[in-house]
Amino acid sequence: MSVSRVVELEGHIIDSGMMQACFGIVMDLDGAFDVEEFRVGRSKTEESYCRMTVTAEDPVTLQSIVHELHQHGANPADPQDAHLTPASADRVVPEGFYSTTNHPTEVRFEGEWLPVERIEMDCAVVVHPADEGGDRGAERSALNHAPDGEGPWAETKVLNAIEAGDLVVTGETGIRVHPPERPREKRAFGFMQGGVSAERPSESTISQIAEELRRVKADGGKVLVVAGPAVIHTGAREALARLVREGYVDMLSAGNGFAVHDIERDRYGTSLGMDTETLDHPRKGHKHHIYTISEVIRAGGIPEAVAEGLVDSGVMYECVENDVEFVLAGSIRDDGPLPDTITDAIEAQNALRRQAHEADMVMMLSTLLHSVAVGNCLPSTTRVVCVDINPATVTQLLDRGSAQAVGMVTDVGTFVPTLADYVLAEES
Amino acid sequence: MSVSRVVELEGHIIDSGMMQACFGIVMDLDGAFDVEEFRVGRSKTEESYCRMTVTAEDPVTLQSIVHELHQHGANPADPQDAHLTPASADRVVPEGFYSTTNHPTEVRFEGEWLPVERIEMDCAVVVHPADEGGDRGAERSALNHAPDGEGPWAETKVLNAIEAGDLVVTGETGIRVHPPERPREKRAFGFMQGGVSAERPSESTISQIAEELRRVKADGGKVLVVAGPAVIHTGAREALARLVREGYVDMLSAGNGFAVHDIERDRYGTSLGMDTETLDHPRKGHKHHIYTISEVIRAGGIPEAVAEGLVDSGVMYECVENDVEFVLAGSIRDDGPLPDTITDAIEAQNALRRQAHEADMVMMLSTLLHSVAVGNCLPSTTRVVCVDINPATVTQLLDRGSAQAVGMVTDVGTFVPTLADYVLAEES
Amino acid sequence: MSVSRVVELEGHIIDSGMMQACFGIVMDLDGAFDVEEFRVGRSKTEESYCRMTVTAEDPVTLQSIVHELHQHGANPADPQDAHLTPASADRVVPEGFYSTTNHPTEVRFEGEWLPVERIEMDCAVVVHPADEGGDRGAERSALNHAPDGEGPWAETKVLNAIEAGDLVVTGETGIRVHPPERPREKRAFGFMQGGVSAERPSESTISQIAEELRRVKADGGKVLVVAGPAVIHTGAREALARLVREGYVDMLSAGNGFAVHDIERDRYGTSLGMDTETLDHPRKGHKHHIYTISEVIRAGGIPEAVAEGLVDSGVMYECVENDVEFVLAGSIRDDGPLPDTITDAIEAQNALRRQAHEADMVMMLSTLLHSVAVGNCLPSTTRVVCVDINPATVTQLLDRGSAQAVGMVTDVGTFVPTLADYVLAEES
């Protein structure tokens, strides 16, 4: 006695790997499939369509198969409304809650497909009916920079944003996922299917990233830079400061250490005590680091330190001068920290989340911790550039299913100056 | 004015990724396709079939598309005999020679499909017509452990084995490639599609490798171990020696250094001068290494040193005592070398090639150089286990398209003893 | 009845590290020294001089000490001619041959010091007396681009260049080595002094760590374990839980992720969705992770979840049951987090600091972030064990100047079970 369900796939389902993934899922999970209709796109612009019945021994197995198929873009052929279950308490999800992918997603509510706003991986989906009242609408428009909506709407919520009574989507019905399709034409930014190699022609790759960066800015897009302290230690500070000054960076995400090293370099010409020009190690080492923090604390914060002339160069200086929003997230490794550093992890994560959702392009420069935190919040449609000397870091960061990503195993100390040269040379 | 060609795919072409790969190739190479017939396997055991016309702007583009499709298992719908062009000189291939994949391959000669013997990546295919005479037939049977054939036959040849007059396959017609299909049931050994993670439960994975090793031996298969010096330095020597003694290793591939370290351990209790039990460093260091080589030279070689009682334990000792064939390949880093080491790279490569073609399962233990050399000669149907502390090494070695491979980023110093415990425990 | 020998050092022997190295050698090799004369260079250009008598229990030990001292530039005070022994055959060195360093070297022949030409590490030294005749002289000038010499000369030979009859230097007398001195002025090019190697015998090292762990506990010391999520993913959870249960862990420092993975394993048999026994990937993936957090939130925290029977195995369970204090520090990557996680970085750092100051031994298991945070707070007298698959992590963590530290580049998935076996086996 087996159970079954009919699902459909459409689009460029063969060359995007959707068909392969879906067949694999059914077989891996001990199900069976019976293809009822298959129309292959006869040419590269024509889309394909597949309808098949998936069968399993029991409802639990079937549910887990259908859940996985969902995640890969196969949707039930007989759309019904999504099930909604109220959360019983703050930060508690109902049994069987739907856990999101990072792909564009729709949820069916009262016969209508609602786009899920601020899509992000591993979240719950909460539906807000139309009659919820004004406050929520205002909140929504604040969050999404969208005009006040009157109708019902849906959004993702991370576990700790769930409030008692939230209508959380449970089960697998009434949800449509749209994984990214393989682009029809060739691009600098690859369609990610795993595998990162260190041996690629570095300068050519950088020039293509420069081109994409210029294109994003020309189209009015927003660029988020996620930067680790190695950017300062390896001497890439001035080049990054130039990119900020010239308007190629809209937001900065970093840690307390990054900002301190950057300001220490301005104040003392050192980074963790080492002179980044002469390689001299004045051997006062960490003391400059602590002084730097102490002085910024005395001033009241970074903008205040810039205002009173304490800091007059570098990445943080340019951010302040050019109204580039920066988020400094605290960590247990920090000295100090600076008054500008958000020490609460949840609060810091929410600040990063806001940046991630606004960004059209993200450049992750030599920081695993902050890049993972930002990457967790990104929809699969955002362009991602990831640069690190450690191949494992690059692999891990690109392994999130972004549709347009490029990874480079290289040294930020030469990457950022070379990138800045390409970007700014093309300008003049 | 465009040119076109009809190609066919059959088998589990969707879930094995063949369809996806082929559509991708046509688009990447600026071709177009027109699917004329597509029968999808309705269930997981039913095979699929696709026939499509591939079109390109010019014959050169079409040829490169068709070449790539070949490599992924799409064959021309209108089979003709393969083109054969005689090699003009030793070690010189004709223009347009067919370069092999590591998948099972057939070549069409006088209307008949001949399997290509000893398939290996990046080689030429040479066809031997029936009337070639006795010598070649004898050579063939020697190479392949097969009864004397009377009819025509085909084989791969590396560039430097090509002889003037050899009939080399050129062009893309008359060749059929069979890439491995995704197994229908789940297995310990994965169907490789890129991506290696360091974070897998180590002991469970090792126990599954042990099981596969026992299964291969139970089926009368041959096991080749490719071992680097780290096996000795990290203290895994005794465990590997046990596996040899108990009959779980049929062939050993290593370098001069491996054998010297192993024998040094027997003679002096050290490996490169460090006592591997007490961690004491007697500080005679490299001297033991040189002495070891000097003594084996005096004896005349490793088997002679074993015979005269100079060596009475360890991996090399067990190989000699148990008639396990070993190939020691020389390198520019070597001290000595031992008389048993093959110093000529071509000769050593040929010895490795013979081992690779006989093996049913290959275990690559902490050596990039030898593992790449062996891996280059393996058909895609051989089981491969690859263990290294460096994730990049594991990724590179598994990236050869083996159908059944498992990679572990772990320490051979704990891997081999744990494996030996699992294998030999199950025995008793 | 002991034996002794007088040796001399001269030059910038203190700041070049020669004195330190020589004192260390004598102590490591169980010898004793008696400094008879010591003239320190009073200023940075003045050279120093040291003459000391080295004593050992037996001639073999003395010889090995004197050999090592040689390699570091200490020469016997009573120069005699070097011993020369003819090679008995091609490529065979005489017993007791002198094995070279790569430093400039002289050999004493007929009362005269000859520079050893073409110095190179790990070679033999061959002396050519003056009357050798024209061919050798010609060979020498060809090799060295030097004018024909008339007198005797010496050179290094690699093993396989040794010819029967070559006069090979044996023993330790009549040789002077000149290690490079630390440059007096600063330069771009550093003075290199060793590094960190991954290739040490793993099982022996682990057994010594086990011994130290037992000793610390026997002395009433406290053990702090700093653990990353890889401990769970690689299957080392049960072994660590055993160590906690058996009283070998007094404090635990980890992140939110570690605790969630550990509890998820208890609840669902998975870690981030992967079954750590069967390697099956139930494909519900991250959902178990979120559920786990949600349920612990509902219970009110980990101790409450243990109390109500929600969690009944694993590391966190054993910590609760055995009153082992745990500190879970939050991070911007976290899901949830659990109610037990300290989300404020400063507060978390203070909690870690308290643990760090109480610990007598710290084991850092596969977590860079938490290990750095703990390491920052440690006095240099605390014993540190650091295990990671990434050599760079181990190097960075040991680079804090601990007086008693051991680093292993290995896989925690095999390290922790092996450690537990050693620790607990010795117990019974």
Added chain:
Amino acid sequence: MSVSRVVELEGHIIDSGMMQACFGIVMDLDGAFDVEEFRVGRSKTEESYCRMTVTAEDPVTLQSIVHELHQHGANPADPQDAHLTPASADRVVPEGFYSTTNHPTEVRFEGEWLPVERIEMDCAVVVHPADEGGDRGAERSALNHAPDGEGPWAETKVLNAIEAGDLVVTGETGIRVHPPERPREKRAFGFMQGGVSAERPSESTISQIAEELRRVKADGGKVLVVAGPAVIHTGAREALARLVREGYVDMLSAGNGFAVHDIERDRYGTSLGMDTETLDHPRKGHKHHIYTISEVIRAGGIPEAVAEGLVDSGVMYECVENDVEFVLAGSIRDDGPLPDTITDAIEAQNALRRQAHEADMVMMLSTLLHSVAVGNCLPSTTRVVCVDINPATVTQLLDRGSAQAVGMVTDVGTFVPTLADYVLAEES
């Protein structure tokens, strides 16, 4: 007009490296020393004593020298009380605060040496006078598990624990540091002394290497480049060819693969089939590689191929045109090989040895195998530059005791072009 200060060291100051470190500090920081008294411990249990006057040009330099000496255990000979300065605000340290090491430390207060409690690196020291009252005493005993003290006491405080009014130690007087001494007996746990860090300012380091390269050439020295295939794959080929053409390379050591990739790039614009400009992958892949070898074989070798115009750009081309001697060593991984490749390992090693002995400076670019082979033959006086993306490779290569070496963990694809720019820019 110079200033000076008398400092003392005592304990096992030689074998613990303290003397060496202190002499090094004075020299690095442009000071001078005059050893007034030196009593060496005559045996391994006897302690040593050194008193010396340290002189510098100005008080600031002297202070920084004395600060560093402190950190390494040298204390002023004329003990005075430590200076105490009240903190002006919470989380703000006074100018000139003393920044701690992680070694046991004492501070002198009212003529008495107080141990600094809870010692930890990079903190301030706060002294609590005796009359502070009950609360602080209670706090202290809570923190330290110690009985209530009545007298004055001292502790470390991290920046953010500093409260307004805290008496913070400033300056360098009245403080004693006790670095750990090398244990007298052997232990499992090593005495750690630093490592290798990847984070150095890349462009500055490269400019200094460029300067050294120019200096070596200006002095008539010879430069040997040891290059791996990554030089070609990462796009550094043209820059290396320029350096050869401009006379900055006298010898080249590489493998068969390097030369083939270089010539393939000339012939087909690809390297292993990938276009290094456009990143296009013509998908003929390995075939170009085999063709390249086949054509050079037909020509008779690389110089012949250059002579007949088959090759007209690249590294090998410039070597032939500029009479730069190249040694191509064969390996078991090779395709072909080229007729110029030396396939016998012994013969190849001898050729490398000749190059190594002639070189005054060696640049090792992304090849472990060839770099180890060359490094084995180098005297410790040869300048070595080692560049690799893998930190383990750099560490291993620098671990040969060279007196003048610089290692960079960076990407050759950006390193070589940047180096060529610096070298050739300075020229014009």
